[in-house]
Amino acid sequence: GVLVVLDATVSADPRLSARTFTRWAEAMAEHGIDAATAHGHFRSWSKEEHYFPIVDELDAIKRAGFPHPECFWRKGPVSVYGAIKRA
Numbered sequence: 332g333v334l335v336v337l338d339a340t341v342s343a344d345p346r347l348s349a350r351t352f353t354r355w356a357e358a359m360a361e362h363g364i365d366a367a368t369a370h371g372h373f374r375s376w377s378k379e380e381h382y383f384p385i386v387d388e389l390d391a392i393k394r395a396g397f398p399h400p401e402c403f404w405r406k407g408p409v410s411v412y413g414a415i416k417r418a
Contacts, residue, residue: 334397335413336388340405343384354407385410 341348356369392400397414
C-alpha cells in the first residue's frame with residue numbers, strides 16, 4: 332500500500348518548533364492576521380490539535396509496518412510524508 336499524509340508538523344527541537352510557529356504567523360500576516368492574533372489562534376487550535384514532531388510521525392508510520400517512511404516535502408509547518416509498503 333501507499334500512505335501519503337499532508338499535515339502540520341513541527342520539529343522535536345523546541346527552538347526550531349518555536350521558529351516554525353513564528354514563520355507561520357509571518358505567513359498569516361500576509362493575509363491581514365497580526366502576530367498576536369496568529370499566536371492566539373495557535374493557542375486556541377491546541378485545544379483540539381496537537382502538532383507532532385515530524386520524526387515522531389515517521390516513527391509511527393514505521394511502527395505501523397511501513398519500513399522506510401520519508402518526508403517528501405516540507406515548508407514551515409506543512410509537511411507531506413508517508414511510505415510505500417510492499418506485500
